[in-house]
Amino acid sequence: MSNRIIESFYTDGACLGNPGPGGWGLVINFVDGSVVEIGGAEEQTTNNRMEMQAAIAALKVLDAARQSNPVTLYTDSEYVKKGITQWISGWKKKGWKTSKGEAVSNQDLWQSLDRLNSNLITWKYVRGHSGNPGNERADAIASAFASGTSPSLQQAFPSNLEVALQEISDPNVAGLSDKTAPTTIAYKEKQSSVLTAEQTMTESLANNVLEDLNLPRELRVTQLRGLIESLRIADEIASKGYLISSSELADLMDVNASAVTSRGDHWPWRNWVVSRVRREGNQILWQLERVD
Structure with missing residues (x-):
């Protein structure tokens, strides 16, 4: 599968x-319109740390992608945005002390x-819960992990991100707590009415990677139950x-709304x-008609 160029990140925690159970979410947008979603969890943490964890994951992905194209990172945390762009230089000069001399x-x-x-x-700062699709999705992923669940997601991804995803799942990498839960990975297929051979191979590769990440059986079963529930709803x-x-159909299919409207007036899904x-x-x- 060919490499993709990253266009933007949306992060949230x-x-x-x-403090309490926390989660972080990352939405990665590519210039070709495809989207990758990543999320994780910690047993005991704070909201600020989860906001930062999402940003760290984004930077790890960008580093592994080794692209030269500029990328915009959107966060709804002024703490993260101002910290990395304004405050951090002063902290470093003072030996990681605040203006009050505190750590x-x-x-x-x-x-x-x-x-x-x-x-x-x-x-860039984006106001949270303001209807921004990228921010809303990152929030949904983070909130799901914080509550001990995970979104029902299609499990595939662009091949140039394999190294990054392996690193993010490694609890020994700096910036990731040893309490970080295994990462959930999802790739939303490009806007197409049929499953291409490339997408089929991608799904197979994703299954292998998920096995490599040693996702707990309980998490895999939870994801499967989420999928079955979506299919049951579609059948009803x-x-x-x-x-x-x-928008309701997009939520059911777990794709962007534009991926629904761009497919035409009549197309197959599962x-x-x-x-x-x-x-x-x-x-x-839209109307759904069952075909077996």
């Missing part, structure tokens, strides 16, 4: 209790961010003749044929 919090992660930071990265929608919107029925206001309504 979540924590239940703060900088989360120094281990700040040092990792500083070491991995690249002049290819443009750090088809049997009852319900109409669903593009055990169903999806057909465009009509438009109501700003919404396109």
